[in-house]
Amino acid sequence: MLMIWSNPENWDALPPADRAALAGDAVAEHAAIDADLLRSGELVISAALADPITSRAVRVRDGVVTSTDGPYAEAKEYLAGYYLVDCESVDRAVEIAARIPDARWERVEVRAAMDVAGLEM
């Protein structure tokens, strides 16, 4: 899983012209990564997430469901998007992560997904 972490404060601090240019380039770069991963047979799924202002937190306590609107003051960083890839090695995953434009101004985290398989020991 390649997780793109983003801090909206950093983003908002950019001059509007820079922000627009970055965003425009990023869309094209993400599309290229998607296309390449699909071609190589490594893409499982990818998604860009909406602004954290649209998120809702869901909690169930004693069977009662409550949901509250975000964003959440306690979090500085938000998950902005992700790629789930099925590739040969961690090194390959890191190589893909380094192509994600957000890695240049924010941070992309690479972590293995759990598998349902296992060996008896």
Next chain:
Amino acid sequence: MDSVEAVLREQAPHVLGALVRHHGRFDACEDAVQEALLAAAVQWGEHGVPESPRGWLITVASRRLTDQWRSDTARHVREAAALPHKQMAPAADAVPSGEDDTLVLLFLCCHPSLSPPSQVALTLRVVGGLTTAQIARAFLVPEATMAQRISRAKQQIKAAGARFDLPPQDAWRQRLDVVLHVLYLVFNEGYVATSGPDVHRAELTDEAIRLVRQIRRLLPDDGEVAGLLALMLLTDARRLARTQSDGSLIPLAEQDRRQWNQDVLREGVGIVTETLTRSRIGPYQLQAAIAAVHAEARRAEDTDWPQIVALYDVLTQFSPNPVVTLNRAVAVAMAHGAQAGLDLIEELAGDRHLADHHRLHAVRAHLLELAGRPEPARAAFEEAARRTTSTPEQRYLRARADRLS
């Protein structure tokens, strides 16, 4: 597997072999065969299997192929002109039987220019006759991803200039080793699945065993082919005993050995015994021999550990790798005491890659527990649980840690 599917899977490589022999163009023929298989699955399901299933499939696949070519006449002419003579008209002495097409196709699918995941996917579709959807389910990726992986693999084979032929004599051994390794990966992928959507993955173990059996019929004197078959059988025989009904793992030492499939074990032990006495020894035979020693112990405490240590000693010379070394450390501990095993582990811990690996911590934990040191054992089990990416292994390791606190 129902009877229609069994026939289709059996026929798939022969039909493809016949087409490629006649028309050349492996990639186009493979698409046509796949379409014919899908059509047969529907029609035979309704009307029954025809008298000559292979003839039916070859006819339908050829028709698809010509339809496809007719739709692009210009390309057709180009391609036809480029076809090598040998493929247009087989020599009179060419082997007409479909039987060894399986081997030719296996060598093609396991071409060294492909990555192991591509080799595995292509082998399952081309030689195993599985649909892209089945393979995708088995590997838990979307069908589009798997389709792309397969089509890319076919392009790579074409780009590498691979021919529909057996490899030359000098490359034979190396290429066969790749084929065996790919089938080993297929088996493993199926075997390690413990629950959930993995019914499909269990199908992979059966498929791997079926394909190794086929290779063995074609190469009855090859010790490593026999060794791999025996290893798969001896491992697969334990399948029922290795998990609880909730999918959690049971280690070898605690398995109910009455649940081991005795017929399959007997076949596996028989193959190992026969092969070791007459063939050049190799890593699969040695691993099978180790599995056979376990199979012959009625209770875990009856295991002949000194013999297992001796087999690991030889295996280490053939294929030195960290997993073998770790397994050997366990055997040494069982034969000569936990401390002897722990000493070996400490040497390994200096290896940076292995130091991060959950299995090193799991083995150390196990040996520390054996040595009567519960506190460091518990810490090592927890470390191993944090590092594994397997849910069932994590559950097992956490349970072991909890048992010690």
